Amino acid sequence: MSGHRIVGTKVPKLDAWDKATGAARYGHDVSLPGMLHGKILRSPHPHARIKRIDVRRAEALPGVHCVLTADRVRVGKLGFLGDHPVLKGDKVRCVRDEVAAVAATSEAAAEEACALIRVEYEPLPAVFDPLEAMQPEAPRIHENAPDNLVPHRYEFRHGDAERAIAGSAHVVQGTYRTQFMTHCCLEPCFALAAFDPAGRLTMTSSTQVPYLMQSHLSRALGIHGKDVRVLQPTIGGAFGSKLDTHPYEVLAALLARHSGRPVRILYTREEEFVCAPTRQPMIIRMATGCDREGRLTGRVCEAILDNGAYTSWGATTPHIMLVGISSLYKLEHVSFRATCVYTNNPWSGAFRGYGNPQGTFANEQQMDELARKAGIDPVEFRIRNANDPNSTTPQGFRVTTCALKECLDTAATRVGWREPKRPNEGVGIAGMFHVGGGGRVYKSDACGVIAKLDDFAHLTLLTGATEIGTGSDTAMAMLAAEELGLPLGNVSVINNDTDAAPWDVGIHASRTTFIAGNATLGAVREIRRKLLPWAAKELGCSEDAVELHDGSAWRRDDPARSAPIEKLVRTAHFREQGEMFVGQCFYDPPNQFQDPKMRGNVSATYSFAAHAVRVRVDPETGKVKILKFVAAHDIGKVINRLGLEGQIEGAIAQGIGYALTEQLRIDGGRVGNASFLDYKMLNAADLPEDVEIHFIESADPAGPYGAKGVSEAGLIPTAAAIGNAIRDATGVRLHRLPMSPESVLAAIRAGEQEALDSELEVTGPLTRSGT
Amino acid sequence: MEACATHGPSASAGGRVFRAALPPFEYLAATSVPEALRLLAKFRGRAVLLAGGTDVLVQMRTGKRVPEAVIDIKRVAALGGGVKVERGGRIAIGALTTLADIEHDAKLRRLVPLLPEAVATMASPQVRNRGTIGGNLCNAAPSADTAPPLLALDALVRLHTRKGVRTMPLAEFFTGPGRTALGTDAVLGAILVPKPPRGLRAAFRKHGVREAMECAVVSVAVAVAKERGTIRHARVVLGAVAPTPLRVPAAEALLVGHPGGPLDLLAAAGEAADAARPITDVRGSSDYRRDVVRTLVRRALEEVAG
Numbered sequence A: 001m002s003g004h005r006i007v008g009t010k011v012p013k014l015d016a017w018d019k020a021t022g023a024a025r026y027g028h029d030v031s032l033p034g035m036l037h038g039k040i041l042r043s044p045h046p047h048a049r050i051k052r053i054d055v056r057r058a059e060a061l062p063g064v065h066c067v068l069t070a071d072r073v074r075v076g077k078l079g080f081l082g083d084h085p086v087l088k089g090d091k092v093r094c095v096r097d098e099v100a101a102v103a104a105t106s107e108a109a110a111e112e113a114c115a116l117i118r119v120e121y122e123p124l125p126a127v128f129d130p131l132e133a134m135q136p137e138a139p140r141i142h143e144n145a146p147d148n149l150v151p152h153r154y155e156f157r158h159g160d161a162e163r164a165i166a167g168s169a170h171v172v173q174g175t176y177r178t179q180f181m182t183h184c185c186l187e188p189c190f191a192l193a194a195f196d197p198a199g200r201l202t203m204t205s206s207t208q209v210p211y212l213m214q215s216h217l218s219r220a221l222g223i224h225g226k227d228v229r230v231l232q233p234t235i236g237g238a239f240g241s242k243l244d245t246h247p248y249e250v251l252a253a254l255l256a257r258h259s260g261r262p263v264r265i266l267y268t269r270e271e272e273f274v275c276a277p278t279r280q281p282m283i284i285r286m287a288t289g290c291d292r293e294g295r296l297t298g299r300v301c302e303a304i305l306d307n308g309a310y311t312s313w314g315a316t317t318p319h320i321m322l323v324g325i326s327s328l329y330k331l332e333h334v335s336f337r338a339t340c341v342y343t344n345n346p347w348s349g350a351f352r353g354y355g356n357p358q359g360t361f362a363n364e365q366q367m368d369e370l371a372r373k374a375g376i377d378p379v380e381f382r383i384r385n386a387n388d389p390n391s392t393t394p395q396g397f398r399v400t401t402c403a404l405k406e407c408l409d410t411a412a413t414r415v416g417w418r419e420p421k422r423p424n425e426g427v428g429i430a431g432m433f434h435v436g437g438g439g440r441v442y443k444s445d446a447c448g449v450i451a452k453l454d455d456f457a458h459l460t461l462l463t464g465a466t467e468i469g470t471g472s473d474t475a476m477a478m479l480a481a482e483e484l485g486l487p488l489g490n491v492s493v494i495n496n497d498t499d500a501a502p503w504d505v506g507i508h509a510s511r512t513t514f515i516a517g518n519a520t521l522g523a524v525r526e527i528r529r530k531l532l533p534w535a536a537k538e539l540g541c542s543e544d545a546v547e548l549h550d551g552s553a554w555r556r557d558d559p560a561r562s563a564p565i566e567k568l569v570r571t572a573h574f575r576e577q578g579e580m581f582v583g584q585c586f587y588d589p590p591n592q593f594q595d596p597k598m599r600g601n602v603s604a605t606y607s608f609a610a611h612a613v614r615v616r617v618d619p620e621t622g623k624v625k626i627l628k629f630v631a632a633h634d635i636g637k638v639i640n641r642l643g644l645e646g647q648i649e650g651a652i653a654q655g656i657g658y659a660l661t662e663q664l665r666i667d668g669g670r671v672g673n674a675s676f677l678d679y680k681m682l683n684a685a686d687l688p689e690d691v692e693i694h695f696i697e698s699a700d701p702a703g704p705y706g707a708k709g710v711s712e713a714g715l716i717p718t719a720a721a722i723g724n725a726i727r728d729a730t731g732v733r734l735h736r737l738p739m740s741p742e743s744v745l746a747a748i749r750a751g752e753q754e755a756l757d758s759e760l761e762v763t764g765p766l767t768r769s770g771t
Numbered sequence B: 001m002e003a004c005a006t007h008g009p010s011a012s013a014g015g016r017v018f019r020a021a022l023p024p025f026e027y028l029a030a031t032s033v034p035e036a037l038r039l040l041a042k043f044r045g046r047a048v049l050l051a052g053g054t055d056v057l058v059q060m061r062t063g064k065r066v067p068e069a070v071i072d073i074k075r076v077a078a079l080g081g082g083v084k085v086e087r088g089g090r091i092a093i094g095a096l097t098t099l100a101d102i103e104h105d106a107k108l109r110r111l112v113p114l115l116p117e118a119v120a121t122m123a124s125p126q127v128r129n130r131g132t133i134g135g136n137l138c139n140a141a142p143s144a145d146t147a148p149p150l151l152a153l154d155a156l157v158r159l160h161t162r163k164g165v166r167t168m169p170l171a172e173f174f175t176g177p178g179r180t181a182l183g184t185d186a187v188l189g190a191i192l193v194p195k196p197p198r199g200l201r202a203a204f205r206k207h208g209v210r211e212a213m214e215c216a217v218v219s220v221a222v223a224v225a226k227e228r229g230t231i232r233h234a235r236v237v238l239g240a241v242a243p244t245p246l247r248v249p250a251a252e253a254l255l256v257g258h259p260g261g262p263l264d265l266l267a268a269a270g271e272a273a274d275a276a277r278p279i280t281d282v283r284g285s286s287d288y289r290r291d292v293v294r295t296l297v298r299r300a301l302e303e304v305a306g
């Protein structure tokens, strides 16, 4: 199908050199003349009334310019439901809570000043378990939420799932629990705020949503959006954590406004662990049924999410959680309800996969169990139920391209599904379904690109699409270079300044290569249209006969005749009434905002994948070793093979951590493992050596050159695939993440005990050696 | 549901601030043992010695240690000296010898491979380049990875005090988590490993969630020497399951005089599990740790005594 010269090749990311050599400038590297250092004083209590704050000694400390508390500032609330005060005045609801902020001439002075602030708290009863928080006698966290329920409900019904399940030949039901996970961005949070004399704010930020941030800040600070400019330096990781505008960012601006100086706030690593958002823990109750032939009949799912103390974008994750539950396989009857519950835990946010990893952990383990019950091979069972191209799912998703069956088949074959296994070895597989053509969670799902080709044939793409390390810049540059026939080195992307670049909703939902890629094509095609007449004239042929590649225009019928593109541009440019080559596009995908009943074609296309894994479980320590990992992804079309492999590998690593080791340990509202030593993110040495990644190109008609979004997909099925492999190896199934050695061993022991008990009935007492 | 009045700082403190800056301290670099001892005496317990700093700096940053002075001993030649085999076969290891040097030392790999093997499981290459064996022992973490192998090898430590040089068994050196016989006015000079008994076979096992950058949840070192099919010498040592690294004489007694058959090993492993006094923390529950002790001791013994 190809014929492409750049698209589909392996290209190092545009920023690879800068990052590898240390030349890249991250937020922590940026400082301004006269800049002050901001620090935040946070609550020591998960729930308490603030009775009095005394800042006099802090203010008297040399070097201190400004001390802010809630009663000294006028500032709007943050969050998707506006329930999150920037500075807490009457009450604190979790240990992250910002009680005061200080700006001083040095970081040490700001820290010292924070330590000198006296606060009188009256501790209140607190609640840390969402189920307990739902009890009538539970402490109330927000005055306007008497039941501790976030006032935003998620309910979806299609058909009659309860009846369908009741009439099923086989039913599996279970409760699954997932943990707090944190993003572990290598760059801890930062914000740098500066006002110019006219009162215009420049916020240097690692946000994923620069244009939404403009309005968040304008609302919080009570200034017009035109007076907020957002600059983004190189961003050292986001993974969803920067979809919200956070209190520290507003605090940097408030401190800057009150001190009249630029103010920078940097998190320490410990602060990052304690204060950055988390993936929300969920309690998922699910039942799935199938008929005698192994066709799914219906599914019922109820989920309870630990929202923590405030509501971020994370509270909308049930939308994306549901897509996998309702639409990975053909299902005619589905019912779903999700409830987000306030607790005094640190609040949860958005995180790669956006609820789908949690949901898929449940539903793909149920698929496995159901296959066993029905006596059908789990791969065959999935293929029997897999979605087909050109179908519509219960939520009204229009699946156009769909290579799920090929993904399942490839993953199973490559992992050696039917090959013999040694003792304690097992294989597992899991599929996944995710948005692959944007995700309309906001009124616009669009991205703007302005492309400008200069008289040296250098192409600049100006866009609001943010690069957070996914390689989206490189993909955009490759698409533009392919389309205009330019070498990749002729293209640069400028996307770090809301004053310069056109609007984009933000980087989320695996959308950027798809949406910004389409916007790029729209913009450069306009240039192409303007350029072709000049080429045709120069080559003495019709426009149809012109090809652009390798930096020149060529006559298709006479390869000896060509003209450098830069020469064409100069010819058009340097003359009276010359012409400039600029193109622009505001691409908004053909997808829909979901209605309150959670229906609507939320994405312009959907991505599918299957992961298969071979594990060995140590039956005496519970440690799981991954011997082989195979990922097969329907990505539509490979744009940058190297970047794609990096995205999948990274997601697999994050997914294995989610499955086996990562957990922010929060006890009594407090984080107990705020360091990389005790938060078990995996290292290179822990990752499987044998990882295979396969791409299946289903050539999506809506995608740029056929591509679909992919960057979350690699995380989503990983935990379920590993859970299924552990089941295969040990005979026991884990319902709780992470599947740590300790919990695997406990499950094995419980399973042995069960087996022993049933044996006892037949053979009488036995003594077991070693105990 | 839990009332939270019981934990957290007192109501008078304003709350929590995450400090990036180290608290102020005086930095002093000693060039000789007497000078280091003099400085220690001057600060009377309010100074900390600095070797590789891979424990000290972490502790200072997290506020676990707020010393008035940091006394750098890296340039004290008498504490270095690397690995030397003395006449008679005893091995002397200077306290400042880095973990990386121990890992790669040809003599140690030949004479007591147990130690370099254990060291290779520690931290990461970067930390091993910096961290020292003396620092690992003096930091006295119950999970210190050089302790079980050295105890299994009956190591001694040489301490310098103002009264002179003193040698004591490493087994008596550890007095509690983070506490040693050093007190506040002594310096560890060297670790002495006696010539191992003829035919000694030893093994180290470490259990953690990760393959590197991992504190042991449980570690085990065993050493066994047999004569004509009978175990004549046995050491069973556990890490991370008691306030100090723990030798288990009861397990050793079950091995000595026996051939080391499967039942002997199981019995010794059971004894080790009983002797363990693990705590429950973020790294593992006490029951789990005990369970893993049993498994690791048995497996380590199978390797060396089977």
Ligand SMILES: Cc1cc2nc3c(=O)[nH]c(=O)nc-3n(C[C@H](O)[C@H](O)[C@H](O)COP(=O)(O)OP(=O)(O)OC[C@H]3O[C@@H](n4cnc5c(N)ncnc54)[C@H](O)[C@@H]3O)c2cc1C
Binding pocket: B048, B049, B050, B051, B052, B053, B054, B055, B056, B057, B058, B073, B079, B095, B096, B099, B121, B122, B123, B124, B127, B130, B131, B132, B133, B134, B135, B136, B137, B138, B139, B143, B144, B145, B146, B182, B186, B187, B188, B189, B213, B214, B215, B216
């Ligand atoms: C990321 C990371 C991973 C780690 N992983 C492991 C691991 O896997 N296993 C493990 O056991 N440890 C691990 N550690 C801990 C640490 O690296 C080791 O304990 C190391 O050996 C300490 O040596 P040091 O020279 O850096 O000690 P320092 O930090 O310099 O000192 C440690 C303590 O010993 C005292 N001290 C040092 N030398 C002397 C001396 N000669 N006389 C008297 N007192 C002295 C110091 O005053 C201090 O109290 C890890 C640390 C980090 C940061």
